[in-house]
Amino acid sequence: MFRHIKETEYHVRVSQPDPRFAVLLLQQFGGPNGELKAGMQYLIQSFACNDPRIRDLMQDIAAEEFSHFEMVGECIALLLGNLSSVPKDYPALSMFVEGGGPMLVDSAGIPWNASYINSNGDLWTDLRSNVAAEMRAKLVYERLLQQTDDPGVRDMIRFLLSREESHATSFSQALNWLPEGTGVMKDFRDSDFSKKYMDLSVGAGNARGPWNQGNDFVYENDPHRQYGSQPQYGPDPDPHGPRETGPGPAMDHTRNNPDWQQPQH
Ligand code: MN
Ligand code: MN
16 A cells, blocks of 8 residues: 655755756656656566565665655756746746646656566566666766756755665665576576677677676687578477476465455454
8 A cells, every 4th residue: 555645755955946957857757767667667566576575675665766756746846936937948838838847758758658667577687677777767867967056956866866876786686685596597508509609790899708708608700601591409408407487486375365354443
C-alpha cells in the first residue's frame, strides 16, 4: 500500500522563476532516465522478484524514486512561476497552456513512455539494468547542475545525484552478492562460440584486451573465411548439462501464503 506524507524527502527551494531551466529539468521528470522511470522500473521488477531480500531493496528504492519524482515536479512548478512572467518565446509556455504545471514529458516534449522500463524477471539482468539506470540518472543531473545558478535548485540536484550514486552502489553490491551460476549467469556454454571473439572490423587500430584475450577467449582473425558458408553451429557438447533459463525461480510462499487469514479485530 502507498501512504502519502505531506512533506518532501528534501525541501525544495527556488529563488526565482526560471522557465528555461524548468524545461531542462523535465528530462528527469518525464524522460527515459528520470524519476518516474526509476520508480516504475524497480516497483514492476519487484512483482517478478521471488527473493524477499532483493524485493525489499527494489521496493525501498522504488518508494524513494517516487519521492524524487515529487520533488522534481514541485521544483518544476516553482521554476515555472506565473504565466505573466514568462517571455512569449519560452518553450515552457506550452506547459502553462496545456498543464498549468509540469507535464509528463521530457525536455523535448516527448511523452513519458512505458518502453523506458526494463523488467525481465532475472536478478542479474534486472540489477544490471538498475545500475545502468542510476548511472544515467546521475549523469543527467551532473549536466543539469551546469545549467543553473539558483543555490536552492543546485542543492536539490546535488542531493538527488548523491542519492542516485548511493542507489547505484546498493544495486552493484546486490549483484556481487548474487550466487554465481544462477539465473542467466548459469554457464550455459553449449558450443565453442560462447568464448570466441570475432575480429570483424578490418584495418588499423585492432585492439586487444580482456574482452578478447585471456578469460578462455579464442581470437578469430578471419571469421568471414571460417564461417561464411553453411551454418555449422555443431552438436551440443554437453546435452545433459544446464538448460535454458526458465521463466522464474520457485515460488516464494512467504509472499502469497494460502493459509493467510485476515486478522480479526
Ligand atoms: Mn531518483
Ligand atoms: Mn535512484
